[in-house]
Amino acid sequence: MPKADVPPEPRAAPRPAPRARRRLRTRIILSFALLGLGLTLLLAFATNWVRGRVEEDMITDLMDRNINAYAERFYASGGRDIGLPVQQMYGRVVGRDKFETLKKEYPEWYGFGDGIHPMSGRNEDGTPFSYKLAVRKTPDTWFFLAYDMQESVRRTEKFERALYIVVPVFTLFSLLLGWWSASRVMAPVSELARRLRRSGTSSDPEALAPYFAGDEVGELAKALDDYSDRLTDVVQRDREFNADVSHELRTPLAVIRGAVELLLSKPELDERTRARLQRIQRSEQQCTDLISALLLLSRNERAVGECDVAKVAQQLLDSHRAQLGGKPLELRLEGATRLVVDAPESAVSVALGNLIGNAVKYTQSGGVIVRLHDRAVDVVDSGPGLSAEDAAKLFERGYRGTHAGHSQGGGIGLSIVRRLCALYGWDVRVRPGETQGVVATLTFG
Incomplete structure (x- = not known):
């Protein structure tokens, strides 16, 4: 038998480890949950942004109209600051003679031009403040109108806290909806799989x-x-x-x-x-x-039966010994005299016979030894060996090694051995001999 430096199973290119795949039901549920989370977050962000822009525009428009009305009332009253009946607003009129005083008291106000300016910070006692300041300046008089934004800030914070609750709630709702939808969608598929498994038996x-x-x-x-x-x-x-x-x-x-x-x-x-x-x-x-x-x-x-492996091996050796002709080859049996396996004699004879037949075919001189162990049989030959290509394809159906030459055979013997081993739970391997040839080992499960 040709020799091999590797086990006889064909070497395939290394394949990447398969990624863990979730069940289709789980993927549907996760898709619904992620969709619900994404849509809820997008809706919450858009709602908060639109609310902020609308509130900002309303406050700006309100302050523009009120500061204009503040200036008109001031001039209509003969230069007296009579105020505005508007909550959350504080108005101040500064004449030319008070410009420098304003610069000392409110340097930020002094430097502002006409328009709406946001102001925020902390008071001396540490409490936060936030307001918008409307400014209208004329050569003789400066008008200031402050709108308290603390209430708006509190509403914004309250709204955002509400969103923190809404997003998880709607995500949970999407998860439950996904679970319900997956159950409805997958029910007929699961039923089909159940019936298919039952039908397969x-x-x-x-x-x-x-x-x-x-x-x-x-x-x-x-x-x-x-x-x-x-x-x-x-x-x-x-x-x-x-x-x-x-x-x-x-x-x-x-x-x-x-x-x-x-x-x-x-x-x-x-x-x-x-x-x-x-x-x-x-x-x-x-x-x-x-x-x-x-x-x-x-x-x-898997047919049942008892087979004396030593008896079968001896019969196979006798059969091949009678067909040697003039080939200088010694065939002998060594090891345990009784090895019984739970299998029909025909299966053991075919599996072991192919190994012995290959060893005899490819060994021109020397010997072929069948060595019995407790649960295995070694077929040792002194043949010419085996190339790397032959080692990779040794047990493939229809493959004939490079040393086959013009010998008869379709290359299916070792394929049958491999299939018998798979059927009965046996194992067949080859390894290099100690000096030459190979050792084919048939292990009974």
Whole structure:
């Protein structure tokens, strides 16, 4: 058998670790919650901004009209400050002779030009103040009108606190709405999955489409029914083909077995004829075992039974020893004399026979040793080895190694071994020999 420096499983390019995927129901709920949170935040920001702009425009317009009215009342009263009957406003008129006094008392007011100016800060006692100051200046008289903004600031803070409550409430409402919507949307999908799982456990699956409305889920159920029908037809044809092939092949093999046994019972046979008949007998047994193993693989069924691995290994070695011709090759069995596994003899014979057959085929001289352990069998050869490409594809169906040359075979033997191991929970591996060749290990689970 060719040797390998790596396990026989094909090496695939490293694949990125799959990202954790949330359930579709969870994604729908999260989408509703995020949508509700985003819309609520956007609405709260827009409402607060519009409210602030509207209030700002109203106050500015109010102060513009009132300071103009303040100046008109001042001149109409003959230069007397009679005030304004408006709450939250404080007016002051400064004559030319008081300009310098104003500069000392309110330097900010002194420097302002005509217009509306925001003012904020803290009083001497630490309390905050906020107001808007309207200014109208003439050469002889300056008019000032202050509008107290503390009430507006308090309303703004109260409004913002209300938004802090509204946003979580509406987000929670969106979460509940998403949960309800996801439950309604996913209910038919979950029902379809439940019925599909139940249908998969039956040899005669029931139709799914009659249980669903004519929506997208109903269309999916109809497509699954069509696929199930086609798959059932394929499986049925495959079962019938396997049963027919098994029956049709077993019949002539049984005839061959009976004829060979009858011929071998004759005492007048010469040794050469007897050896040829025994070879036919071994080949018939190998064909029978192979048919049984392939039938198990096609049905994916694990047949029960007890198999003495040492006995099977000895029979296989005897069979190959009779076919060596003049090849200088020693075949021997070592190790434990009794290793019994819970499997039919045909399965063990096919799996172990392929490993021994490959070892004998690729080893031109030296020896092939079958070594028995407690729960495993080693097939050790002194063959030419195996390239890296062969090591990667050794157990692929149809692959024939670079050392195959013109030898017969379709390259499916080791593929069958791999499938049998998967069916019975066994394991097959190859590793380099201590000096040359390889060691193929078949471990029974």
